[in-house]
Amino acid sequence: MVALARKTLIYEWRRFLPAMLAVGFAGLLQLLQIALVLGIFGATSLYITGSSADVWVGYPGTQNVGSGRSIDADVESRILLDPAVTQIEPYIWVDGDWRGPHETGGVSVFVSGIDPAADGLMFSRVLPPALRARLAEPDAIVVDRSALDQLGVGLGQIATINGHQVHVVGVASGLRALGGVNVLCSLDTARRLDSDVDDIGPTYLVARLRDPRQADAVAQRLRGDKAFGPYTAWSARDFARRSELYWLFDTGAGAGVLFLAGIVFLVGAVITSQTLIAAVNGSVREYATLNALGVGVAALRRVVLEQAFWVGALGLLGAGVFGIVMLLLAHSQDVPVVLNAPAALACILLVMGLAAVSGLAAMRSLRRVDPATLLR
Amino acid sequence: MHDPATAPAADQIALRAIGVSKAFVSGNLRTQVLHNLTLDIDAGELTLIAGPSGCGKSTLLSILSGLQKVDSGRVQALGSELGQLDLRALERFRLEHTGFVFQGFNLFPALSAFEQVELPLNHMGLSRDEARHRARLSLEEVGLAHRMRLRPAELSGGEKQRVAIARALAKEPQLLFADEPTSALDAVNGQMIIDILHRIASVHGTTVLCVSHDPRLVMHADRVLAMEDGRILSDRRPAASAIDNHGIPS
Structure with missing residues (x-):
């Protein structure tokens, strides 16, 4: 199977970079926020x-x-x-x-x-x-x-x-x-x-x-x-x-955390989905040609979702590396930060959820794939 | 590749349009593109639809290939009533039976020539080896054996169009549709594409339906249909000795 999603992601990485950054920063923000909250409220x-x-x-x-x-x-x-x-x-x-x-x-x-x-x-x-x-x-x-x-x-x-x-x-x-x-x-x-x-x-x-x-x-x-x-x-x-x-x-801190998590998710999803939509639009003629050749829309959707998955995974990787550095830095400065497995898992779920939602949004723009338009 | 011995005989009908009409509506303006058009396309031939832009030739191509629905009339392709197939079934039909070559080459920038050709084959249920074998044969046939690891950015316009043809050809389709395949190319490359299309029809027995206003193509087509204002004006066989009367417009 030709790995269209991955090859496109690698070849056109500049196009996908904003999405990866958005996902990465959303993950990082979430990670640090949770670590800080756990650190501060752990004192109680x-x-x-x-x-x-x-x-x-x-x-x-x-x-x-x-x-x-x-x-x-x-x-x-x-x-x-x-x-x-x-x-x-x-x-x-x-x-x-x-x-x-x-x-x-x-x-x-x-x-x-x-x-x-x-x-x-x-x-x-x-x-x-x-x-x-x-x-x-x-x-x-x-x-x-x-x-x-x-x-x-x-x-x-x-x-x-x-x-x-x-x-x-x-x-x-x-x-x-x-x-x-x-x-x-x-x-x-x-x-x-x-x-x-x-x-x-x-x-x-x-x-x-x-x-x-x-x-x-x-x-x-x-x-x-x-x-x-x-x-x-x-x-x-x-x-x-x-x-x-x-x-x-x-104290309302929990509500604040949830609210901020929601905002981070929303902003991340908007940027990521817009980037993925732009990527789909940029390839709409190629997708339409594949569809003309009989490759089903379902298969094209999988390509878009796979791209979203990789964007999420790479963003997460970046957030993970950067997050660990930040947490070590915080530790060395006596800033109370604590990260446990459930919190890390919550971050991963949030980031991959964000990528999935963005992928689904981008999938909708595949509706514009109509091979008949290639003949006009 | 099709064995010429098993290819459909030239007197079989691959495509048939019966009383086809199509109009486009834009705001209050309704433009009738095809007027009650009846037409047969013979199997195993290179048929050219020529005419000025806006005459409806591309619309006719998209209707005969099942990419667009008719307003009235019927379309039969390889014996199937296209009007009765739903979206899925139409995709299936195209996957199994048709190839397309467009004016733009529509190649994925990230994929090598070889991968461009292999990609649709992956979706046909072929084994990996079979898909790769076909992709290689196909690229060899269009003369790109030595360029198949290159990406579109490294290929000339003519080479890109040959990749696009190889992509369609590797599926071993019975029907090959080409829309202005030479209009973006210079004389030499245009001629090369024409030769390849002609060879596909004569060697593989593929029914090639080509839309173009390129006069060079006229010389190589088995049959030329001249269109204007949604009607077929003339139907001739430039190089043929035996002229039959299929496809005379009503």
Whole structure:
């Protein structure tokens, strides 16, 4: 079979270049957008993904980690009764108002009171053991390196949260928060910083299981017991997703992402289809001659679709290479970008969908292929 | 290639138009292009339709080849009623039985001469080897054996038209339609095309129907139909000894 579609694409590459660029840039834009959103909104579930707890217990109806309410401390003993649970610890979330040594105005901070023990579950994946141990000192805090300027504070300096003095004993990385600054301290320090008299217990209880794969089943089992006041349980995975989706959709960011994806798709499809249509129009006499010789319109349509496919594939390749370079660059500059397999797949689908839609649009202009016009 | 022994005899009728009329409407203006035209084209001959531009000769060609529908009348090609075939069936008919050569060469810029000829054969259900074999034979026949790896941009006008003829010829059609095949060519190349068309009719027994106002073609045609204003004015056989009366207009 003579590879008409591919040979034409190679020979007349200049004609198809705008389509490939349009597809490529649409793919690149989409890729970077998704990576940025995942990177930024991944910060909202850092508390969960940065910790090694398998099950989270908190106030019923909690929509994201930052909006928990305190639960009864006695729930801990109930959770420990479950044979699947090997370790449990409280986690206290306090919304704080920060005053640094330098004037910064009000900065809202998210205080995370965690167990500073060496085998503590909270932030075990992001907090180095040495820093964790230093949190045991009264009023000691750890903040993210990138937040120092925002807080107007340096290592070893004193500041106040909710009117209580704290001192910065260390800086870590990977503790970025969204909409505020994360401050890590011990459970005791957090209790002192909490000015809300209604808070009678921890905000969450986090547990490690003998078999992490049982998280969903255990969480299910722990729900519904009202003996110690209202509480519920989620698997860590569930709660992380819940937090991310809350931010994505409740803040309108998700709608923004979808809207931009739609615009990118539309613009890409318009440029690509116009280019493909121009290519079809440029070859309309040749196509008409083939049709006169008896080559069916269906076969000609396949040629156009195949061209669209190759335009999509080459555009995708370009976007992939360029995208990886951009992501590496972003990483090196501490820009939060994350790309996972479903997101990459979504990009591929979007780009190939764009190419397919453009191909279908270009196919319509094959209606102008009428061999009788060659005889006039 | 057709074996001349099995080619249809010259007295068989390959194409028949019966009372064919065709008009084009443009806005309020209706132009009658063909007037109740009846015509037989004999198999295995080179028939030339000559006449001034606008006389309806190209329209007649497109109707006889099944590229256009008639307003009234009937067209039979190789015994098939073209008016009764739908679009698919017409494509099938053209694929199996017809070749076309147009005034413009209409070659794909990206393909070599060999690929131009091979491409339609791919759609005829031939094996790859058979398609390539036919493409090679066909290009050899039009004298382009040494140029078949070149793209259109590297070929002269005459060579391009020979590729176009080879593309039609490789299908081994019973009917070959040519529309002004020499008008874009100089004298030498024009003559070469005429010789090839004549040879196709005489050697392969292909029915060649050619539309042209090129006077050189008249000398080589088995039969010349002169057209004007949608009617056939004369029907003669320049070099023939036996003149039959087929195709006298009504």
